[in-house]
Amino acid sequence: MANTKYIFVTGGVSSSLGKGIIAASLAKLLQARGYRVTIQKLDPYINIDPGTLNPYEHGECYVTNDGAETDLDLGHYERFLNVATSKANNVTTGRIYLSVIEKERRGEFLGKTVQVIPHITNEIKERIQILGNSGDYDIVLTEIGGTVGDIESLPYIEAVRQLKWELGDENALVIHLTLVPFLAAAGELKTKPTQHSVKLLMESGVRADILVCRTEHHLSDDLRTKLALFCNVKKEAVIESIDASTIYDVPNLMLEEGLDTITLKKLNLSTNHIPDLTQWNQFIQRHKNPKNEVTIGLIGKYVELQDSYKSILESFIHAGAEKEIKVKVIPIHSEHVHHQTVESKIGKLDGILVAPGFGERGIEGKIEAVKYAREHNIPFFGICLGMQMAVIEFARNVLGIHDANSTEMVSNTKNPVIDLMEDQKKITDKGGTMRLGAWNCKLTPGSLVAKAYQKENIQERHRHRYEYNNSYKKQLENAGFKATGVNQETGLVEVIEIPSHPWFVGVQYHPEYKSTVASPHPLFVAFVQAAYDFKNKKNTKN
Numbered sequence: 241m242a243n244t245k246y247i248f249v250t251g252g253v254s255s256s257l258g259k260g261i262i263a264a265s266l267a268k269l270l271q272a273r274g275y276r277v278t279i280q281k282l283d284p285y286i287n288i289d290p291g292t293l294n295p296y297e298h299g300e301c302y303v304t305n306d307g308a309e310t311d312l313d314l315g316h317y318e319r320f321l322n323v324a325t326s327k328a329n330n331v332t333t334g335r336i337y338l339s340v341i342e343k344e345r346r347g348e349f350l351g352k353t354v355q356v357i358p359h360i361t362n363e364i365k366e367r368i369q370i371l372g373n374s375g376d377y378d379i380v381l382t383e384i385g386g387t388v389g390d391i392e393s394l395p396y397i398e399a400v401r402q403l404k405w406e407l408g409d410e411n412a413l414v415i416h417l418t419l420v421p422f423l424a425a426a427g428e429l430k431t432k433p434t435q436h437s438v439k440l441l442m443e444s445g446v447r448a449d450i451l452v453c454r455t456e457h458h459l460s461d462d463l464r465t466k467l468a469l470f471c472n473v474k475k476e477a478v479i480e481s482i483d484a485s486t487i488y489d490v491p492n493l494m495l496e497e498g499l500d501t502i503t504l505k506k507l508n509l510s511t512n513h514i515p516d517l518t519q520w521n522q523f524i525q526r527h528k529n530p531k532n533e534v535t536i537g538l539i540g541k542y543v544e545l546q547d548s549y550k551s552i553l554e555s556f557i558h559a560g561a562e563k564e565i566k567v568k569v570i571p572i573h574s575e576h577v578h579h580q581t582v583e584s585k586i587g588k589l590d591g592i593l594v595a596p597g598f599g600e601r602g603i604e605g606k607i608e609a610v611k612y613a614r615e616h617n618i619p620f621f622g623i624c625l626g627m628q629m630a631v632i633e634f635a636r637n638v639l640g641i642h643d644a645n646s647t648e649m650v651s652n653t654k655n656p657v658i659d660l661m662e663d664q665k666k667i668t669d670k671g672g673t674m675r676l677g678a679w680n681c682k683l684t685p686g687s688l689v690a691k692a693y694q695k696e697n698i699q700e701r702h703r704h705r706y707e708y709n710n711s712y713k714k715q716l717e718n719a720g721f722k723a724t725g726v727n728q729e730t731g732l733v734e735v736i737e738i739p740s741h742p743w744f745v746g747v748q749y750h751p752e753y754k755s756t757v758a759s760p761h762p763l764f765v766a767f768v769q770a771a772y773d774f775k776n777k778k779n780t781k782n
């Protein structure tokens with residue numbers, strides 16, 4: 241669609257400058273002015289998607305409604321914009337090449353030599369424009385992963401150069417995010433790395449229209465003038481991005497710097513509508529001024545890396561703000577929890593969340609934590625593998641099925657209370673073959689979950705191969721372990737609860753993928769409330 245405007249966000253000097261947050265913040269401001277906006281991430285690695293990557297490599301794998309396993313930046317996009325993303329919002333080099341090679345095999349380039357330019361770059365350009373051509377958006381922001389100068393980013397930069405030329409300056413612009421480091425010895429902020437980075441971009445034929453400068457100190461007027469002069473941009477296009485105490489402050493910081501105004505001016509779009517950030521700012525107020533506090537243990541095996549559980553941590557921020565409760569999350573390594581340590585590790589917590597995960601490492605610690613939470617009435621929330629561990633724990637310690645297990649851990653276990661889904665049995669490929677994306681679930685009226693959601697029919701996102709084994713359902717339910725959410729089409733149990741416990745909920749799906757600033761997830765909200773109630777009860781007893 242000729243009317244769609246394109247914004248490209250590139251990064252220079254260093255990785256981890258927060259391109260995703262800058263893109264999401266600008267998109268938020270544009271959305272708050274009434275524009276329909278989406279954000280796309282292009283990742284220059286060769287995996288088809290991050291689904292097969294270890295969280296230590298790439299942080300959390302985010303999942304969209306349409307079942308794409310994607311970069312965690314898409315989580316930020318959804319949390320900021322409250323608009324669902326899809327497969328089209330994350331494209332990797334692997335996906336681009338796969339598609340070009342498949343076309344070659346089908347004979348679509350018959351007679352031609354298939355090359356990086358034009359075939360790969362055309363495919364990239366097409367993937368960028370798919371979102372624009374849908375007619376659903378006025379503005380498409382495309383974040384180019386990696387750092388300018390990386391060999392693997394070159395085809396993307398070339399695609400941006402071509403698109404900018406084809407679409408014209410009024411319809412496409414480039415925002416370059418760089419670092420302005422502070423040299424303590426010199427007592428100065430240094431502009432040289434930014435100058436070099438802009439020059440490097442220029443060598444590929446791409447001129448930066450706007451510079452966003454990550455910095456630990458404010459940029460002086462002189463420094464802005466210098467950056468503008470040497471980097472070929474207008475002075476008002478030099479935007480300071482100072483370190484913020486929370487990512488949710490960044491839209492306001494960008495508003496103060498005028499990033500949205502300069503963007504709209506350059507794209508020849510109206511700046512008449514003042515951004516309406518009322519709801520956003522109410523959230524920030526509540527987040528920053530909590531009235532109470534709870535301490536929740538996050539039990540997982542990737543806890544060394546914050547990014548591994550990004551969406552869970554953000555969901556606690558949304559739910560905490562909703563309830564005006566500060567949620568202190570204590571990461572606890574599941575391999576460090578065992579019979580002797582469980583009391584000291586989790587005995588004092590107000591709530592316990594057992595995290596998603598794959599494979600055998602650390603699962604006995606998770607089971608031990610579930611047992612402790614169940615026996616001591618501590619609010620418990622199990623997500624995906626965490627829910628599966630709750631089933632195993634109950635089968636072992638209440639039903640007395642001592643060898644109960646998941647076939648993921650012991651493939652020939654005699655009591656597979658968690659077993660491979662029927663349609664997974666013939667699958668051998670690992671990539672993109674799990675049960676993925678949004679599935680329906682019907683909740684039992686009157687259950688904790690139905691009360692939390694305030695409805696009975698829900699849709700939540702999945703990412704797993706194993707499931708609750710219905711052959712044990714009768715036994716589990718008779719002993720008080722209820723299945724309170726079931727997929728009606730397949731009969732798969734999606735939610736379990738123990739009604740005799742104050743708050744014990746396990747979900748096979750990932751509620752954390754759907755929590756946003758504008759719409760905190762009801763289960764996280766209910767869990768935080770339960771933790772708070774539990775804490776109060778403990779205090780009145782003492």
Ligand code: GLN
Nearest residue numbers: 596597624625704705706
């Ligand atoms: N490993 C488990 C399965 O595949 C749980 C997956 C998860 O926690 N995301 O079923």
